[in-house]
Amino acid sequence: MFWELIATISAGLGAAGIALLLRAITLKKLPNWIIPVFAGAGMLGFQIHSEYTWFSHQRSLLPAGVEVVRTAKESSGWRPWSYLYPQTMRFIAADIKNASVNQRYSSLILVDLYFFERRMSARRLSQVVHCEAGARADFTEELVIPSPGEPLSSGWHKLASDDALLRLLCQVKVQQD
Structure with a gap:
């Protein structure tokens, strides 16, 4: 700055x-x-x-293998031109290249997400993506990994079927299989 x-x-x-x-x-x-x-x-x-x-x-x-999965465009009153053309002030990138598939249950993929925001330092957060259920969860000690066919616990968040993170990761998993 x-x-x-x-x-x-x-x-x-x-x-x-x-x-x-x-x-x-x-x-x-x-x-x-x-x-x-x-x-x-x-x-x-x-x-x-x-x-x-x-x-x-x-x-x-961004290095090769790190893909942008979501952007956030903003407009504000102190930047009136941003109402005509909103500015991208934040985005999320996923390290697709280094994502790892769970060896016991191949529908689970561990991935690092990087959160970028204008004038802020980047943050990293590990996520588990469940390809079959179309959901993601923070990778913590409290995370309950469901067995195949079990419903997801409250720590999981559903993703839209066309979500870029889900699409990119599950496509990588299919290519690796």
Whole structure:
């Protein structure tokens, strides 16, 4: 975040420099207020650009085998342009390449999910995905793994049949079998 602040200030100074150059070229016929207007527009423009390119930049940094499974787009009043084009401020990526299939019950897959949020550190959470039941659960000591054919306990959360996590993981399992 510190480097982003430095870059924002630099963008403002650069835009102010362009305004000074325009004033010099026009022999100071442009008003003085154009300098702070250009500086503010430069800083605002840089911030808008960095917020809209954050997701694609972060996605490009993900290693091979880590896939984006969900994104969250947001709009807010202090960013009125986001109502026209919502910004991706959070996303979840799954380490599909290193997901491991349970040796006793091949319908269970352990996967690490990575939670990314703008201006925050990434977090990792291990999840168990049940391909047959179409559900997921946090991998904890309290997790009750059902036997084949048993109903799921309360720690499990149903996933939509077209959920990207379920689709990617269960497709990998089928390919490994």
